[in-house]
Amino acid sequence: MPERLAEMLLDLWTPLIMLWITLPPCIYMAPMNQSQVLMSGSPLELNRLNEEQRILNRSKRGWVWNQMFVLEEFSGPEPILVGRLHTDLDPGSKKIKYILSGDGAGTIFQINDITGDIHAIKRLDREEKAEYTLTAQAVDWETNKPLEPPSEFIIKVQDINDNAPEFLNGPYHATVPEMSILGTSVTNVTATDADDPVYGNSAKLVYSILEGQPYFSIEPETAIIKTALPNMDREAKEEYLVVIQAKDMGGHSGGLSGTTTLTVTLSDVNDNPPKFAQSLYHFSVPEDVVLGTAIGRVKANDQDIGENAQSSYDIIDGDGTALFEITSDAQAQDGIIRLRKPLDFETKKSYTLKVEAANIHIDPRFSSRGPFKDTATVKIVVEDADEPPVFSSPTYLLEVHENAALNSVIGQVTARDPDITASPIRFSIDRHTDLERQFNINADDGKITLATPLDRELSVWHNITIIATEIRNHSQISRVPVAIKVLDVNDNAPEFASEYEAFLCENGKPGQVIQTVSAMDKDDPKNGHYFLYSLLPEMANNPNFTIKKNEDNSLSILAKHNGFSRQKQEVYLLPIVISDSGNPPLSSTSTLTIRVCGCSSDGVVQSCNVEAYVLPIGLSMGALIAILACIILLLVIVVLFVTLRRHKNEPLIIKDDEDVRENIIRYDDEGGGEEDTEAFDIATLQNPDGINGFLPHYRRGLLGGISQDAA
Structure with missing residues (x-):
C-alpha cells in the first residue's frame, strides 16, 4: 500500500515539477516593451511586469515572447506546455486567431489558436535536434487579416542526462x-x-x-x-x-x-644475462672426421627475447683452441663447435675447451648487475678410426742418370699405418702415370727400379704416382706423387748449329772473316757448354784458311791470302773438329763448304758459277737472259714455219683418198720381216724429198717397184 501511494504521488507531482522546470526560462526573458505581456498567468509575474510597463514609455505594440524551452525525453500523460503566445492587441474578446508554422509545427508542436498556448505533443531528443525555429502570426478571426507582422521564435530542447559516456575506439x-x-x-x-x-x-x-x-x-x-x-x-x-x-x-x-x-x-629490455643450460658438455668425434664438420652444439638460454637475447660464442681457453672453433647460429641462438685441423687419436685422445656466451646488445642501465655473459666447459673425446697409410713425405723427388743400368734402384718411398694395430703396407705404381712402364717398385720395401733405358734428350722429367695399400684392409689406400729427374751424361758429340755455306769473294783481302759458325750439343752440362774447335791434323797447315775461337763460344773462318779464282777452284771443303768439355769429352767433324764468288767492289756477292766468269766483261746476267730468250723465240718461229710448209705440200703426194699404207700391205704379203722394215721407211711416202732422191738408192728402188705395182 505505501508503494502504491508513492507511485500516485509521483504521478501527481511529476507534471508540476516539469512545469516548474520549464517556466523559469519562459519567465526570465529579455526586457519587454510596454506592448508585450507575458504568456504566463502567474499573478506575481504579472504584477512585476505591470510595474515595468508603468515605468517604461509605451512605444508600440508587439508579440510577447523571446526563447522557449522544452525538456527532452518528457513523457507525461498529457502534452507538455511549452509556452504561450499573446499580443497586446488581444482585448480578450476572442476575435484573434493564432497561427503557428515552421519546424515541427502541427507535428511536434501544437498551438491553441484562441489562447496561444503551445504544447509539445511528441517526446523530444536533444541529441537528434537541439532547437526548432517557428513563425507565429496573429490574424483576425473573421477576416483572417494579419494583425501583426509574422515573427520568428526559437524553441530549444533542454538537455537531461540521458546518454552514458562511450569509448568509441576501444578496446x-x-x-x-x-x-x-x-x-x-x-x-x-x-x-x-x-x-x-x-x-x-x-x-x-x-x-x-x-x-x-x-x-x-x-x-x-x-x-x-x-x-x-x-x-x-x-x-x-x-x-x-x-x-x-x-x-x-x-x-x-x-x-x-x-x-x-x-x-x-x-x-623487453636486456635485463637478463645468458645462462648455459649445463656447465659441462661432452662430445665424441672420430679422428678421421672431415675438416669443418660440426662436433657439437652448446646453448646459453636468455630470458630476454629478440635482439636482447642474441649472444656470441667464443673459445676463451683450453688445450684445443688451435684445433677447434665455435660459431654462432643466429636462428637457434646456440654455438656450433667445428673442427679446424686434423685429429690424431694416436697423438692425443681428448681435449678440454672453455666456451663463453656473451650478449651482443648491452643495455647500460643494467650493466651494474654484472657481466652479461656466462661460461661452460666442453670435453671432446677423440675416437680411433682405421686410417689409410701415411707416407713419410707428401712428395718425393728422385734423380737418376740417363745411362743408369736396368733394374738399378733409383729411390725409395716409405709409408706406415698410423693406427695402433699397424697393418703391413704394399706398394704399387699407378700405371696410368707410367704408361710406358719405365719403372718398377718393390711391393714390400717401396724401392723404385729402372725398367727401360732413359734418354734425357727425349724426356727430362717423369712423374709417377705410388700407391700404398693396407694388407688387412684393401680399402685403406694412400697416394703420393714421385717426380724423377733424368740427369745428363755426356753421350752426344757437338756439331754445327745449322747447315752453313760460306762465300769467298775473289777480290777479298787476307785475314777477312769468311764465315762465323757456332756449335750445339744435345747434352746439358751443369756448367754450360764450352767447345773446342780445330782443323784436321793433316790440314793443320792449310794454306788457304785459318780459324779463330770467339769469346761467345763461336768460331770465325778467315782467308789467309787473296787472289782466289773460280777458274782455278770453285769450291773448297774445310773439315772442322768440334770437341765438348764433357767427361770423357766427345767430338765430331763437320765440314764447311766455301764457294768462290764474284763480288762487287763493296763485297756484295754477284755470281758464284764458273760459266758466268767467261762471259764478255760488262755483260750483266739480265742481259744474258734476254739474249737467250730471243734465241729461243727465234727457234720457235723457225719450227712453226717448217711445220706449216709441210702441211701445205701434203696434197701433192696423196691425191686421192686411198691410203698408201694399205697398198703396201696388200702387195707385200711375203715381206722379210725386220729386214723389210729396215729397208722400207713409210715416212718416205709423205716426204717429197725422199722422192726427189734424198734417201739411199735401195730405198728408192723399192719404193719405185711398189708404185708400179700399185699402178
Whole structure:
C-alpha cells in the first residue's frame, strides 16, 4: 500500500515539477516593451511586469515572447506546455486567431489558436535536434487579416542526462618497456558523451580504473594512464588487463558511466644475462672426421627475447683452441663447435675447451648487475678410426742418370699405418702415370727400379704416382706423387748449329772473316757448354784458311791470302773438329763448304758459277737472259714455219683418198720381216724429198717397184 501511494504521488507531482522546470526560462526573458505581456498567468509575474510597463514609455505594440524551452525525453500523460503566445492587441474578446508554422509545427508542436498556448505533443531528443525555429502570426478571426507582422521564435530542447559516456575506439592496446620507472606514461584514452557539454554536468566526465591496480593509475580528467609500480618485470608477467571507467555528472552519484579495456604489454629490455643450460658438455668425434664438420652444439638460454637475447660464442681457453672453433647460429641462438685441423687419436685422445656466451646488445642501465655473459666447459673425446697409410713425405723427388743400368734402384718411398694395430703396407705404381712402364717398385720395401733405358734428350722429367695399400684392409689406400729427374751424361758429340755455306769473294783481302759458325750439343752440362774447335791434323797447315775461337763460344773462318779464282777452284771443303768439355769429352767433324764468288767492289756477292766468269766483261746476267730468250723465240718461229710448209705440200703426194699404207700391205704379203722394215721407211711416202732422191738408192728402188705395182 505505501508503494502504491508513492507511485500516485509521483504521478501527481511529476507534471508540476516539469512545469516548474520549464517556466523559469519562459519567465526570465529579455526586457519587454510596454506592448508585450507575458504568456504566463502567474499573478506575481504579472504584477512585476505591470510595474515595468508603468515605468517604461509605451512605444508600440508587439508579440510577447523571446526563447522557449522544452525538456527532452518528457513523457507525461498529457502534452507538455511549452509556452504561450499573446499580443497586446488581444482585448480578450476572442476575435484573434493564432497561427503557428515552421519546424515541427502541427507535428511536434501544437498551438491553441484562441489562447496561444503551445504544447509539445511528441517526446523530444536533444541529441537528434537541439532547437526548432517557428513563425507565429496573429490574424483576425473573421477576416483572417494579419494583425501583426509574422515573427520568428526559437524553441530549444533542454538537455537531461540521458546518454552514458562511450569509448568509441576501444578496446585499447598499449606497450611500455619493462623496468620502467614509476609514473611512466603508458597511453591515454578518451570517452565521448552525447549530452550537452554546456548545460549542466551531463557531459562532464571523470575517469577511474576499475581493474588493473596497483600496477597502473589514471588521471581523472585527462585519462592519461601511467605506471603505478616501478620496475615491472616482463619475465614475471608480460601482459596486463586494465578496465577503465568514464562517469559523467563530474563523477557524482546518479551519473551515467561507460567502461573499456586496455591491454598493456611490457616490451623487453636486456635485463637478463645468458645462462648455459649445463656447465659441462661432452662430445665424441672420430679422428678421421672431415675438416669443418660440426662436433657439437652448446646453448646459453636468455630470458630476454629478440635482439636482447642474441649472444656470441667464443673459445676463451683450453688445450684445443688451435684445433677447434665455435660459431654462432643466429636462428637457434646456440654455438656450433667445428673442427679446424686434423685429429690424431694416436697423438692425443681428448681435449678440454672453455666456451663463453656473451650478449651482443648491452643495455647500460643494467650493466651494474654484472657481466652479461656466462661460461661452460666442453670435453671432446677423440675416437680411433682405421686410417689409410701415411707416407713419410707428401712428395718425393728422385734423380737418376740417363745411362743408369736396368733394374738399378733409383729411390725409395716409405709409408706406415698410423693406427695402433699397424697393418703391413704394399706398394704399387699407378700405371696410368707410367704408361710406358719405365719403372718398377718393390711391393714390400717401396724401392723404385729402372725398367727401360732413359734418354734425357727425349724426356727430362717423369712423374709417377705410388700407391700404398693396407694388407688387412684393401680399402685403406694412400697416394703420393714421385717426380724423377733424368740427369745428363755426356753421350752426344757437338756439331754445327745449322747447315752453313760460306762465300769467298775473289777480290777479298787476307785475314777477312769468311764465315762465323757456332756449335750445339744435345747434352746439358751443369756448367754450360764450352767447345773446342780445330782443323784436321793433316790440314793443320792449310794454306788457304785459318780459324779463330770467339769469346761467345763461336768460331770465325778467315782467308789467309787473296787472289782466289773460280777458274782455278770453285769450291773448297774445310773439315772442322768440334770437341765438348764433357767427361770423357766427345767430338765430331763437320765440314764447311766455301764457294768462290764474284763480288762487287763493296763485297756484295754477284755470281758464284764458273760459266758466268767467261762471259764478255760488262755483260750483266739480265742481259744474258734476254739474249737467250730471243734465241729461243727465234727457234720457235723457225719450227712453226717448217711445220706449216709441210702441211701445205701434203696434197701433192696423196691425191686421192686411198691410203698408201694399205697398198703396201696388200702387195707385200711375203715381206722379210725386220729386214723389210729396215729397208722400207713409210715416212718416205709423205716426204717429197725422199722422192726427189734424198734417201739411199735401195730405198728408192723399192719404193719405185711398189708404185708400179700399185699402178
